[in-house]
Amino acid sequence: MRVDKFLWCVRYFKTRSLATEACRKGKVKIGGANVKASREVYATDKIRVRKNQIDYEIEVLDLPTSRVGAKIAGLYVNDITPKEAFDKMELLKYSKDYYRKKGSGRPTKKDRRDIDDWVESPENEKKEDTAPENEKKE
Structure with missing residues (x-):
């Protein structure tokens, strides 16, 4: 078959x-x-x-x-x-379902800013800022 x-x-x-x-x-x-x-x-x-x-x-x-x-x-x-x-x-x-309903379209400006803020969280910035300072002291 x-x-x-x-x-x-x-x-x-x-x-x-x-x-x-x-x-x-x-x-x-x-x-x-x-x-x-x-x-x-x-x-x-x-x-x-x-x-x-x-x-x-x-x-x-x-x-x-x-x-x-x-x-x-x-x-x-x-x-x-x-x-x-x-x-x-x-x-x-x-x-998929937790954030936006299906068919609600592209993210708005506010949604995009929230996404950017989440990706660039303050914890990541603190780690990046402290590393160069420690290198300068040594």
């Missing part, structure tokens, strides 16, 4: 054309190498799929004859994705 058809059958992609596009962009790998959509998939293959900023690692258990339901998809694949990949996604989600 083709790799794009397999990923569509086990519901990693909503359409087969999305699975084909992912293969074309190099987001699907078998054995560490990028694969074409037409590459054959066999049982015990390990597929790495990059989707939504997460690298899913899938072990093929069996090949379905056609597209299967979400509850049955676990019979054909074993998801061996490390938990750290999902934890990174959670952190990324929290880091």
Whole structure:
């Protein structure tokens, strides 16, 4: 079975054309190498799929004859994705939402000044100022 058809059958992609596009962009790998959509998939293959900023690692258990339901998809694949990949996604989600709402546009002048003040904190300036004075005394 083709790799794009397999990923569509086990519901990693909503359409087969999305699975084909992912293969074309190099987001699907078998054995560490990028694969074409037409590459054959066999049982015990390990597929790495990059989707939504997460690298899913899938072990093929069996090949379905056609597209299967979400509850049955676990019979054909074993998801061996490390938990750290999902934890990174959670952190990324929290880091984006705390400051500005999505779609609120570019930072204002005040926002930019606040960012600059934060980057150039007084603690950093004190460390820089004290170093040359100590060198002058010696």
